[in-house]
Amino acid sequence: MSSEKSFAQRNARVSRPERLQVDFLPRAIDEMVPRDHRCRIVWRFVESLDLEPFYETIQVTDSKAGRSSIAPEILISLWLMATLDGISSAREINRRCKTDLIYMWICGGVSVNYHTISDFRCDHVEKLNDILTSSVASLIKQGFVTLAEIGQDGMRVRAAAGSSSFRRKPTLDELHKHAKAHVEALEEERRRQDESNDDDDDPPSRTRREAAADRAAREREQRIARAIEESEKLRDKKRKDKEKVRTSTTDPDARRMKMGDGGTRPAVNVQFASDSDARVIVGVEVSGDGTDGGKLPPMLDQIEDRYGIIPERALVDSAYATQASVQQAESVGCAVVSTVPRSEQLRRHGKDPHQRQRRDNDEYEAFRKRMAEAEYQELYKKRPSVAELPNADCRNRGLTQLRIRGLTKATAVALWHALTFNLLRMVHMGAIA
Incomplete structure (x- = not known):
C-alpha cells in the first residue's frame, strides 16, 4: 500500500490524534467512575462491616513513629473486587491498582504492593469467618x-x-534426613561467617539471596516433616495397603x-x-x-x-x-x-x-x-x-x-469467594442499596 497521500487527503482539513501532547484533566477520580458501578457497592458493603478487629492489630498510631498502615477497607475491597473479576493473583491486583481506573478508585491514591496484598488474603482467616457470620446474622435479623x-x-x-510430589513413608524419611542435614550445613556456614566477621568494624550483612536460600531450606524441611505426620495419620486410617500411602512434599494437606x-x-x-x-x-x-x-x-x-x-x-x-x-x-x-x-x-x-x-x-x-x-x-x-x-x-x-x-490458606480463599457470592446475593435481594 502506497504511503503517499492523495490530493484529497492533502487538502482536506481534519482533526488528527496527537498522543504526545501533555494534557492536565482537572477532574477527581471519583467523577470518572459511574455512580452505579459495582466497585461503589463493594465499598459500601465494606464500610458497613465491623472492622475493629483489623484495626486492633495496627501498631502505628498518632503517638508512635512509623509509616502509616494501609486502611483495611482498601485491602478488603481490593480482594472482593478482584474475586468478582475472577482474579486470584496479588501481582495482577497490584498492576491494576496502577493502570485500572476502578482499582485506582478503591485505593484512592494510597500506594499498595503485591506482598501486602498477598499476605492480607490469607493472614486473617478468623476475621473473615467473623465477617461471614456477622453479615449473614444481619440478613437473619x-x-x-x-x-x-x-x-x-x-x-x-x-x-x-504436583502429582510427582507424592512420596511413600520410606522416601519421605530419606528426604527429611537430607533436608535436615542441608539446614544444619547452612546454619554452620552462617555461623562460621559470623565468627570470621567479628573482628571487622563494619561486617557485611547477609544478602537477600542468602536469606532467601536459608528460608527456603527451612521451609522445605518443615513441609517434609508435615508430610511425614500426615502420612502417619493416613496409615492409621487405612485398613490395608498401608505401605502404599503417599503424601505430598509440596502441600502435605493436599x-x-x-x-x-x-x-x-x-x-x-x-x-x-x-x-x-x-x-x-x-x-x-x-x-x-x-x-x-x-x-x-x-x-x-x-x-x-x-x-x-x-x-x-x-x-x-x-x-x-x-x-x-x-x-x-x-x-x-x-x-x-x-x-x-x-x-x-x-x-x-x-x-x-x-x-x-x-x-x-x-x-x-x-x-x-x-x-x-x-x-x-x-x-x-x-x-x-x-x-x-x-x-x-x-x-x-x-x-x-x-x-x-x-x-x-485454602479456607481463606474459600471465604473470600463466599463473601463475594453473598455480596451479589445481597444486592439481588435489595439488602444493599
Whole structure:
C-alpha cells in the first residue's frame, strides 16, 4: 500500500490524534467512575462491616513513629473486587491498582504492593469467618435468611502441588534426613561467617539471596516433616495397603482426588452450605477428605456455633446420606432430604429401598420412609438451585486452582469467594442499596 497521500487527503482539513501532547484533566477520580458501578457497592458493603478487629492489630498510631498502615477497607475491597473479576493473583491486583481506573478508585491514591496484598488474603482467616457470620446474622435479623432449610454440596479444587510430589513413608524419611542435614550445613556456614566477621568494624550483612536460600531450606524441611505426620495419620486410617500411602512434599494437606473429568489430581474438598430461601452461603469448610460422606454433621455444628440455629431440613445428595451422618443429623432435629443410597442395587435384588434394611438403625429407617413420600421427593428437586449454585458461581470466578498451600490458606480463599457470592446475593435481594 502506497504511503503517499492523495490530493484529497492533502487538502482536506481534519482533526488528527496527537498522543504526545501533555494534557492536565482537572477532574477527581471519583467523577470518572459511574455512580452505579459495582466497585461503589463493594465499598459500601465494606464500610458497613465491623472492622475493629483489623484495626486492633495496627501498631502505628498518632503517638508512635512509623509509616502509616494501609486502611483495611482498601485491602478488603481490593480482594472482593478482584474475586468478582475472577482474579486470584496479588501481582495482577497490584498492576491494576496502577493502570485500572476502578482499582485506582478503591485505593484512592494510597500506594499498595503485591506482598501486602498477598499476605492480607490469607493472614486473617478468623476475621473473615467473623465477617461471614456477622453479615449473614444481619440478613437473619432483616428476615432475608431463615436457616429453616439448607443445602450443602462440595467441590474438589486443584491444589498447588504436583502429582510427582507424592512420596511413600520410606522416601519421605530419606528426604527429611537430607533436608535436615542441608539446614544444619547452612546454619554452620552462617555461623562460621559470623565468627570470621567479628573482628571487622563494619561486617557485611547477609544478602537477600542468602536469606532467601536459608528460608527456603527451612521451609522445605518443615513441609517434609508435615508430610511425614500426615502420612502417619493416613496409615492409621487405612485398613490395608498401608505401605502404599503417599503424601505430598509440596502441600502435605493436599490429597489425590478423582476430579469431575475422571482424572486424579492433588486437590482439597471445599464445602459450602447455603440457605434455601436467600441462596446465600452460611457455612464454609475445607478439608483433605476426598469424599462428602460425614461432612453434614460438622456443617450443622458450624451453623449452630455461628448463628445459634439448627436447620430443620438439609438438602444433600446421596454421598452425604451415610448411616452415621443421618443418625447424627436426625438426633439434633435436622431432617435429611436426599436420594436413598444404593436404591437401584436394592431394587435389582427385589428389595424396596424405602423399607428398613438389615443394618439400619431407627433414624435411617425414618429417613428411608420419609423419602418415599411425594412431598419430600418434590422438595429434593430444589437441591441443585440451593446447593450447587454457589459452587458453580465460585468456579466461574476462578475457584478451580489454588495458588496457595495448606488448608488454612485454602479456607481463606474459600471465604473470600463466599463473601463475594453473598455480596451479589445481597444486592439481588435489595439488602444493599
